[in-house]
Amino acid sequence: xxxxxxxxxxxxxxxxxxxxxxxxxxxxxxxxxxxxxxxxxxxxxxxxxxxxxxxxxxxxxxxxxxxxxxxxxxxxxxxxxxxxxxxxxxxxxxx
Amino acid sequence: xxxxxxxxxxxxxxxxxxxxxxxxxxxxxxxxxxxxxxxxxxxxxxxxxxxxxxxxxxxxxxxxxxxxxxxxxxxxxxxxxxxxxxxxxxxxxxxxxxxxxxxxxxxxxxxxxxxxxxxxxxxxxxxxxxxxxxxxxxxxxxxxxxxxxxxxxxxxxxxxxxxxxxxxxxxxxxxxxxxxxxxxxxxxxxxxxxxxxxxxxxxxxxxxxxxxxxxxxxxxxxxxxxxxxxxxxxxxxxxxxxxxxxxxxxxxxxxxxxxxxxxxxxxxxxxxxxxxxxxxxxxxxxxxxxxxxxxxxxxxxxxxxxxxxxxxxxxxxxxxxxxxxxxxxxxxxxxxxxxxxxxxxxxxxxxxxxxxxxxxxxxxxxxxxxxxxxxxxxxxxxxxxxxxxxxxxxxxxxxxxxxxxxxxxxxxxxxxxxxxxxxxxxxxxxxxxxxxxxxxxxxxxxxxxxxxxxxxxxxxxxxxxxxxxxxxxxxxxxxxxxxxxx
Numbered sequence: 243x244x245x246x247x248x249x250x251x252x253x254x255x256x257x258x259x260x261x262x263x264x265x266x267x268x269x270x271x272x273x274x275x276x277x278x279x280x281x282x283x284x285x286x287x288x289x290x291x292x293x294x295x296x297x298x299x300x301x302x303x304x305x306x307x308x309x310x311x312x313x314x315x316x317x318x319x320x321x322x323x324x325x326x327x328x329x330x331x332x333x334x335x336x337x
Numbered sequence: 338x339x340x341x342x343x344x345x346x347x348x349x350x351x352x353x354x355x356x357x358x359x360x361x362x363x364x365x366x367x368x369x370x371x372x373x374x375x376x377x378x379x380x381x382x383x384x385x386x387x388x389x390x391x392x393x394x395x396x397x398x399x400x401x402x403x404x405x406x407x408x409x410x411x412x413x414x415x416x417x418x419x420x421x422x423x424x425x426x427x428x429x430x431x432x433x434x435x436x437x438x439x440x441x442x443x444x445x446x447x448x449x450x451x452x453x454x455x456x457x458x459x460x461x462x463x464x465x466x467x468x469x470x471x472x473x474x475x476x477x478x479x480x481x482x483x484x485x486x487x488x489x490x491x492x493x494x495x496x497x498x499x500x501x502x503x504x505x506x507x508x509x510x511x512x513x514x515x516x517x518x519x520x521x522x523x524x525x526x527x528x529x530x531x532x533x534x535x536x537x538x539x540x541x542x543x544x545x546x547x548x549x550x551x552x553x554x555x556x557x558x559x560x561x562x563x564x565x566x567x568x569x570x571x572x573x574x575x576x577x578x579x580x581x582x583x584x585x586x587x588x589x590x591x592x593x594x595x596x597x598x599x600x601x602x603x604x605x606x607x608x609x610x611x612x613x614x615x616x617x618x619x620x621x622x623x624x625x626x627x628x629x630x631x632x633x634x635x636x637x638x639x640x641x642x643x644x645x646x647x648x649x650x651x652x653x654x655x656x657x658x659x660x661x662x663x664x665x666x667x668x669x670x671x672x673x674x675x676x677x678x679x680x681x682x683x684x685x686x687x688x689x690x691x692x693x694x695x696x697x698x699x700x701x702x703x704x705x706x707x708x709x710x711x712x713x714x715x716x717x718x719x720x721x722x723x724x725x726x727x728x729x730x731x732x733x734x735x736x737x738x739x740x741x742x743x744x745x746x747x748x749x750x751x752x753x754x755x756x757x758x759x760x761x762x763x764x765x766x767x768x769x770x771x772x773x774x775x776x777x778x779x780x781x782x783x784x785x786x787x788x789x790x791x792x793x794x795x796x797x798x799x800x801x802x803x804x805x806x807x808x809x810x811x812x813x814x815x816x817x818x819x820x821x822x823x
Contacts, residue, residue, distance in 0.1 A: 250698070257656060257701040258663070258678070259694055260686040269698055275757055276699060280645040283715050286722065293717030294724055296547035296577060297773030297797075298534045303576040317440045321667035330665050333677050 244274045340503040341366050343556065343818075346412070346563050349506075353400060353411050360396040360411035360455065363506075364389050367413035367457050371504045374823050379479050380489075380499035382418050383426045384458035389413070392455050407453030408567050414449060415499045415508040418459040419466055420551065421540040422446050425456070429542050430464045430474040433668045433688030443540020444575070445509060445551050445568045452567035457505050460495030464690045465659065466516055466544045468492050469762050472753050473692040480749070481524060482821040483787055487746040490520030496554045497524035502823055507555045507564050511541055513548045514647050515742075515766025518778040521554055522741035522790025525780045525819060527807070528554045529561045530766075532798045533773035534579030536565075537572035543658040545651035546577070548770050557817050558779060558808040562586035565800065581798055589801035590808040595629030597806060598734045604640035605739030605765050605792075613784025614740045621781040621791045622738065624813055625806075635734065637726040642719050643768040644760055648696075649703050649716035650771075656700030662688065695756065720771050727772040731796050736806055740765055741778040741790035765792060775800050779807045780816040788819075 250270045254261045261269065315328045324331040341363065344352075352358055368386055375381065396411050416422060419429045421439035423446070428434045442450070449456070463473035471479040471494030479494045481487040482502040489498040493510030497520035500508050510517040512530035521528025529552045536551045543549060553564035566586050572578045601622065606615055622632050664670040664684025671683030689697070703712035730737055742762055752759045769776045774797050778790035791810070795803035811817045 245702075249702075253698055253702045253705065256705060257697050258660075258681040258685055259689075259697065260682045261694075265691075265694070269695060272695060272756055273699060273702065276648065276760075277702075277712075279757060280649055280712065280716075282645050283642055283649075283719050286639075286642065286719060288715060288718035288722070291718040291721050293714055294720040294771075295717060296533070297724065298577060298579055300534075300577065300579070305573065313440065318666075320440055321437055323664060323668070323670035332665055333674055333680055335677050 245270060245277065340370070342503050342506045346560055349412065350406060350410060354406065356400065360393040361390065363411055363413055364393040364455055364457070367505055370502070374502050374504060377480060377485055377823065378482055378498050378502045379477050380460055380495040380502065380504060381415070381458045382428055382430060382461050382476050382495070385425055385456060388425065389455050389457050396453060396455070407451060408563060409449065409452040409454035412454045412506040413457045414454040415457055415460045415496060415505045416446065417462055417493050417496050417508070417510050419462060419511060419542040420445060420509060421542070422456065422459065425459065427459060429466070430462045430476055431688065431690065431693070432475045433662050435669065437667055441540065444537035444572045446540060448568045460493070460499060460508060462495055463492035464693050465542070465655070466492040466511055466513055467655070467692045467696050469515065469519055469759055470752070471495065472749065473690060475690050478749055481746045482823055483525060483746070486748055487787065488523065488749050490523035490746060492516040493554065494520045497521050497526055497528065500524070500526045500554050500556060501821060503820070507553055507560055509551055510554050511549055511551050512770065513545050513651060514770050515763040517552045517554060518741045518766050518776060518790065518792060519763065521778040523746035523788065525788030525821070526554055526556055527558055527561050527777065527779050527817065528552065529565060529777045530770070530775060531565060531569065531800060532579070532775045534577055535569050535581070535798065535800070537575040537578050539572055539574040545654040546658060547654060548651060558777070558804055558811055559587065559590060561777065562590060562804050579798070584801050586801060586804055589805050591805060592809050592812055594625060594806050594809045597625070597630040597736060599625060599630055599632035600635035600730045600734035600737045601632050602637045602640065602737060602739055603634050604637055609743050609761070609764070610740060611744040611784065614744060614789050617782040617784060617789040618740045618791055621810060624810055628809060628813060632738070635730050635737070637730065637768060639719065639723045639726050640764070640768055643723055643771060644764055646716045646719045646723065647763070647767040647771060648699065648760060649712050650720065652696040652700035653703045653713050654700070656697045656704065659693070659697055664688070692756070723768050724772045727774060735802055737794040739792055741792040742766070745784050745787035745789060769794050773797060775803050777803050777807045779811055780819065781814070782816050783819070
């Protein structure tokens with residue numbers, strides 16, 4: 243299946259990526275080729291086949307709900323690109 | 338060239354204890370070799386010389402005091418740059434994390450510290466482990482020590498090249514679709530991808546969580562067994578960690594492979610496999626015959642669907658995992674965003690390289706409304722069929738063998754414009770990752786002067802049989818003692 247520039251722009255928006263016109267053109271071509279290759283899977287009848295999400299037979303790993311040591315504020319802020327009073331600063335979300 | 342790093346681990350251990358040389362001298366040897374070869378090889382992103390020397394001094398003081406030495410005591414080690422190291426820059430070879438200093442250690446980093454190896458630095462890779470050549474690093478392309486015009490493979494290319502170049506005693510890599518085994522094959526070293534769940538992923542920057550596994554890259558199988566011993570085991574910080582008992586991997590290296598039943602998938606020796614690679618693998622199978630094992634051709638019929646399955650699943654998981662890189666809490670932040678969404682968008686667009694963007698795009702598409710069933714769910718179902726292929730062969734056979742990669746290391750730049758061709762280099766390693774079973778790549782000779790890797794695949798959690806067979810092969814051939822001229 244072939245995808246269009248518009249498809250790529252839409253997906254970029256979902257993925258929070260800003261593409262140049264050149265990137266959009268390249269990705270349209272490359273993703274079309276990759277998806278065309280992936281159509282191969284359509285040759286297989288998978289009716290009734292359980293999907294594998296991961297290979298281990300473990301589900302819902304729980305632990306006791308107890309208070310444990312956690313990352314302190316100063317540590318958590320160490321790599322912050324912008325901070326104010328121990329909080330991550332971002333552009334205004336509300337007007 | 339004979340190197341102090343060619344010495345067997347037990348000998349290094351004894352000589353350190355007997356004070357024939359010191360940990361500081363081992364660390365000196367590492368940086369001296371790096372000084373002489375790194376301009377050519379470029380295996381590292383970050384070197385931690387002051388940290389390593391301070392640690393060496395501490396370990397030397399410990400010897401002076403006497404007492405127990407850790408399993409990997411004093412051994413200079415390199416760590417792939419997607420495994421977090423407290424206070425030591427960890428970039429994932431991405432500009433996004435150029436200034437990122439982790440505030441904690443990965444579980445494997447902690448385990449190496451307990452085993453008392455010495456971290457020399459952080460190794461180059463394809464950005465966020467996406468790629469098979471190290472050309473996707475946003476810092477530089479690592480070069481293959483056997484021929485500097487060729488790639489070292491990837492994504493753990495730095496981890497394989499540094500061991501091949503004799504810069505460190507061992508390294509850690511990570512493998513999602515072949516990222517330990519393929520570069521080990523290209524660089525003529527040993528690379529082990531453990532069973533999914535055997536080694537904790539806590540602190541490994543996630544690419545595709547249902548596939549990622551950390552493992553050792555070493556010069557020989559015995560070293561791989563020691564490093565695996567040090568890093569394997571249940572970890573409550575990783576919810577997909579397997580709670581299994583850990584055997585003694587080193588004592589399993591008996592040299593005896595009599596009676597082992599080996600299945601050789603015809604799909605791994607068919608079309609697209611280089612003749613030199615095929616020849617080396619068939620010669621390796623002859624060695625096993627001579628040692629008393631038997632092999633016969635088998636089929637893994639869904640092999641041809643594995644690459645498509647993998648790229649859909651791994652990219653989908655990546656698109657979700659990499660959503661955390663938003664420019665808010667760590668990493669780069671774009672200047673002058675219009676608003677919060679624009680901040681995410683600009684930071685990500687400036688921070689990520691082309692292959693990472695391509696995979697995020699593919700994954701986002703495969704998971705998006707209207708396409709989920711056709712791509713993501715379908716791929717998960719085909720994954721089940723691929724896993725069943727392995728289950729069926731393992732009902733009759735102890736091991737599966739074939740090449741690690743269809744060719745030897747290709748030239749730098751040769752495939753960079755063609756992502757699909759690049760993806761097909763992983764045809765022999767991807768199915769194994771999808772099935773979650775363990776596999777090792779061991780050197781089995783040269784083709785046109787470049788190393789070929791034999792891939793030995795085992796049942797889930799049966800690393801002992803994989804290591805035993807790999808060890809018997811190398812002890813009877815000596816391919817692993819070949820070194821590149823640097």
